[in-house]
Amino acid sequence: MQNKADRAQLTQEVIELFVSIIGFIPRNNVTHTTNFIRDFDIIDDDLTCFMMQVKWKYKLKPTPEDWARIETIDEVVDLILAEQLIKT
Numbered sequence: 771m772q773n774k775a776d777r778a779q780l781t782q783e784v785i786e787l788f789v790s791i792i793g794f795i796p797r798n799n800v801t802h803t804t805n806f807i808r809d810f811d812i813i814d815d816d817l818t819c820f821m822m823q824v825k826w827k828y829k830l831k832p833t834p835e836d837w838a839r840i841e842t843i844d845e846v847v848d849l850i851l852a853e854q855l856i857k858t
Contacts, residue, residue: 777847784846787827791820804843826851 781802788804789797795810806812813819823835825829830849840846 773784777851780850781843781847784824784843784850787823788843789821791823792816800843802842802844802847805841824850 783803784801785797785804787794789800791812792812804810806817807818821840824846825832830850830853832849832853836849840849
């Protein structure tokens with residue numbers, strides 16, 4: 771199982787990726803509990819672009835159902851960690 775330091779580092783990486791892809795949200799407005807839709811109205815192309823970058827960066831193979839349930843930074847981190855556990 772991942773320790774808290776690894777999770778915290780991964781969370782920061784995902785937040786930085788989110789901020790860089792979306793481009794109009796200040797970094798200090800994003801936390802691990804950020805909900806893409808509720809907090810920032812991020813939908814469609816912006817969210818798809820972010821999710822694709824996550825997929826490529828972390829070499830994920832999520833199902834459409836996996837993507838459909840993701841709404842927060844924490845859920846993205848959970849998906850990455852779950853896939854990493856499967857690979858080990």
